[in-house]
Amino acid sequence: MIKDRKIFSSISLVCGLCYLTFLLASCGGKHQDVLLDEEDTTDTLTKITRSSLACISINMPSPIKVTEEISGAGIGYDRTLVNPSSKLSSYSTNYQKALNLGIYGTDLGYVTGFKQMQDALGYVGAVKRMSEELGVSGAYDEKILKRIIENLSKADSAEAVAELIDEVYSKAERNLRSKERVEVAGLVIAGGWLEGLHIATTALGTMARNDKSENLYNRIWEQAYAYRYISDLFNDNIKNADFLKLTEAFKDIQILCKTLEGKPKLNNTDILLLKAKITEARNKITG
Numbered sequence: 684m685i686k687d688r689k690i691f692s693s694i695s696l697v698c699g700l701c702y703l704t705f706l707l708a709s710c711g712g713k714h715q716d717v718l719l720d721e722e723d724t725t726d727t728l729t730k731i732t733r734s735s736l737a738c739i740s741i742n743m744p745s746p747i748k749v750t751e752e753i754s755g756a757g758i759g760y761d762r763t764l765v766n767p768s769s770k771l772s773s774y775s776t777n778y779q780k781a782l783n784l785g786i787y788g789t790d791l792g793y794v795t796g797f798k799q800m801q802d803a804l805g806y807v808g809a810v811k812r813m814s815e816e817l818g819v820s821g822a823y824d825e826k827i828l829k830r831i832i833e834n835l836s837k838a839d840s841a842e843a844v845a846e847l848i849d850e851v852y853s854k855a856e857r858n859l860r861s862k863e864r865v866e867v868a869g870l871v872i873a874g875g876w877l878e879g880l881h882i883a884t885t886a887l888g889t890m891a892r893n894d895k896s897e898n899l900y901n902r903i904w905e906q907a908y909a910y911r912y913i914s915d916l917f918n919d920n921i922k923n924a925d926f927l928k929l930t931e932a933f934k935d936i937q938i939l940c941k942t943l944e945g946k947p948k949l950n951n952t953d954i955l956l957l958k959a960k961i962t963e964a965r966n967k968i969t970g
Contacts, residue, residue: 729919731915731919745792746788746789746790746791746792746793746796746875746878746879746882747792747793747795747796748902749792749793749796749879749882749883749899749902749906750792750793750796750797751796752883752898752899752901752902753882753883753886753887753899754796754797755895755898755899756886756887756890756895756896756898756899757895758886758887758890758899759797760794760797760799761885761886762799762802764793764881764882764885764886765790765793765794765802765882766783766786766787766790766878766969768787768790768805768806768808768809769805770783770969770970771783771787771809771812771813773970774813774970777817777867777925778870778925778928778929779968780813780816780817781817781867781870781871781874781925782870782871782873782874782877782929782968783813783874783968783969784810784813784814784817784870784871784874785870785871785872785873785874785875785876785877785878786874786875786877786878786965786968786969787806787809787810787813788806788810788871788874788875789874789875789878789879789882790806790878790882791803791806791807791810793882794806817867866920866923866925866926869913869916869917869920869923869925869926869929870925870926870929872913872916873913873929873933874968876906876909876910876913877961877964877965877968878965879906880903880906880907880957880961881958881961881962881965883899883902883903883906884903884954884955884957884958884961885958885962886899887899887900887903887954888958889951889955890951891951892948892949892950892951900948900949900954901947903949903954903957904943904946904947904948904949907939907940907943907944907957908940908943908944910933910936910937910940911940911941911944914930914937917929917930918930932964932967932968933964935960935963935964936960936961936964939956939957939960940957943957
């Protein structure tokens with residue numbers, strides 16, 4: 684499997700090539716935000732928003748790391764878990780595009796983690812096009828993106844792809860912090876977070892907690908726990924209509940995640956409850 688990178692979260696806020704549109708750096712470790720076209724920007728975030736972005740990735744593992752745990756539990760690749768890149772054209776509003784950009788980024792991390800490079804090519808194209816439509820495409824280097832695409836078409840190139848994505852992170856890191864971007868970033872993060880839990884809980888299914896699945900159970904709890912920071916981000920920017928809409932859509936998920944915060948040793952009943960709530964919300968977003 685691919686080596687763990689400086690994450691996505693998330694994330695998550697984090698995820699895969701979706702990190703081309705937003706970054707996870709660190710809270711005592713990592714930070715997350717959205718990229719835009721300018722090289723230098725003025726940081727206009729509130730302290731609460733900055734803190735929320737900084738903390739999102741603490742418990743939100745990268746999608747490739749989650750893929751490692753799925754594989755480690757003896758679970759193989761399942762194409763039905765991802766949102767087909769062919770549905771790209773069905774998303775017309777910026778709300779739909781930003782959420783599904785996060786979803787596609789996580790899906791890219793999942794398919795790349797299982798070295799499904801032909802599937803990954805479709806997600807690279809979807810992420811690139813959606814980034815352009817959202818006006819955030821200028822943040823990543825086209826030359827590096829071309830190298831990513833070239834490596835995706837080669838056998839045994841997953842680790843090289845991860846290294847190239849890290850190169851994109853480093854170049855874009857200085858271009859992240861402004862109030863305008865966080866309104867897009869929040870949706871991308873939420874979409875990636877949701878998809879990460881969808882993939883993990885659906886892949887796990889009814890598998891009991893045991894030595895083989897222990898790490899995957901832990902990753903799921905960490906990602907569920909990270910919702911508290913996404914919620915803080917939304918609440919600090921609640922005047923934004925899209926944040927308000929998504930807060931309402933995630934209301935049942937928030938209640939469940941709050942309940943699970945104090946229960947790090949999840950059992951399979953918890954997983955199935957979480958899966959049901961995540962699936963319900965995801966189906967409304969992906970269509």
